[in-house]
Amino acid sequence: MRPSMSASTSPPPMGGHATLVGGRRSATPYRVGRVLRAMRARPIAIIDDDAAMRAAVSDLLRSVGYTVSLFNSADDFLARADLGLFAGVIADVQMPGMTGFDLARALAEHASSLPLILITALTDARLHYQAPDAGAVALLRKPFDPTVLLAHIERSFGSNQ
Numbered sequence: 001m002r003p004s005m006s007a008s009t010s011p012p013p014m015g016g017h018a019t020l021v022g023g024r025r026s027a028t029p030y031r032v033g034r035v036l037r038a039m040r041a042r043p044i045a046i047i048d049d050d051a052a053m054r055a056a057v058s059d060l061l062r063s064v065g066y067t068v069s070l071f072n073s074a075d076d077f078l079a080r081a082d083l084g085l086f087a088g089v090i091a092d093v094q095m096p097g098m099t100g101f102d103l104a105r106a107l108a109e110h111a112s113s114l115p116l117i118l119i120t121a122l123t124d125a126r127l128h129y130q131a132p133d134a135g136a137v138a139l140l141r142k143p144f145d146p147t148v149l150l151a152h153i154e155r156s157f158g159s160n161q
Contacts, residue, residue: 042087043067044157047077047103048119049095053142057090057119060146066153074098074106083112088157090149093120093127093139104134115156119144 044061046068048054058068071077074091075098089107093100100118107114118131121142131139137156140149 041067042085043069044153045069045071045077045081045086045089045091047071047074047089047091047095047100049073049092053092053119057149060149061153064150074100074103077103078106083107083110083114086114088115088117088153090117090119090153093118094122100136101130101134104136108135117149117152117156119149 044066046054046057046061048057049072051072054070054072058070061068069081069086071081073095077089077091078098089103091100091103098106100116100120104116104118107116116136117138117140118127118134118136119140119142120127123141128139138152140152
């Protein structure tokens with residue numbers, strides 16, 4: 001026998017009311033939307049020589065509300081970009097010309113506090129030790145879980161948004 005729903009247990013109406021998430025009330029969708037729009041106003045630079053990877057990461061970030069700028073090389077990014085405009089950088093490790101690690105050093109020389117997430121298809125375990133030493137906030141192996149990338153962005157780029 002199914003118990004009847006009382007007014008206190010019925011789902012809240014759509015449109016801005018708090019909802020129960022994991023035993024806690026979440027913020028209203030309206031408030032969350034305003035915060036996310038403000039937080040995601042500054043673009044994230046995506047630097048990869050592989051056009052398909054640039055497009056995939058761009059599509060992922062845009063699908064959750066981020067603004068992105070795409071670059072096919074670290075040299076192109078440094079030559080054309082005003083570093084102060086960006087919330088952070090996602091860059092491939094292995095690219096022709098300047099590598100992701102070279103980019104990390106160049107950002108440090110520019111006294112940039114831009115958070116850098118490196119992505120790689122390389123399997124060398126030493127990269128996980130080299131990445132933080134170079135100034136990267138994370139190193140993700142391709143193919144990576146999109147939710148892991150998004151979690152690193154929220155954690156590392158949030159203060160720069």
